[in-house]
Amino acid sequence: MMQILSEYTVSISELKKNPSSLIEQSHGSAIAVLNHNKPTAYLVPADTYEKMMELLSDIKLSRTVTERLKDTTEAIEVDFADL
Numbered sequence: 001m002m003q004i005l006s007e008y009t010v011s012i013s014e015l016k017k018n019p020s021s022l023i024e025q026s027h028g029s030a031i032a033v034l035n036h037n038k039p040t041a042y043l044v045p046a047d048t049y050e051k052m053m054e055l056l057s058d059i060k061l062s063r064t065v066t067e068r069l070k071d072t073t074e075a076i077e078v079d080f081a082d083l
Contacts, residue, residue, distance in 0.1 A: 004039050006032040015043070 008031045023045050031043040
């Protein structure tokens with residue numbers, strides 16, 4: 001059994017009728033698009049997608065910072081007053 005990672009679902013047939021209305025009704029949540037009752041895609045409003053990309057970018061940056069903090073061989077000592 002496949003897990004559906006969305007509160008809202010729609011069949012491809014329903015999606016074809018009025019996609020804009022469906023996006024509006026979802027209030028920013030993802031919509032699972034089903035084909036033969038199996039999720040084949042997720043429809044995500046643009047604002048939600050942009051927020052997801054920002055979060056992913058933040059996670060990537062956080063991992064980079066964490067890795068760089070482990071390697072102190074290239075660290076440069078700086079006096080706080082000089083900043």
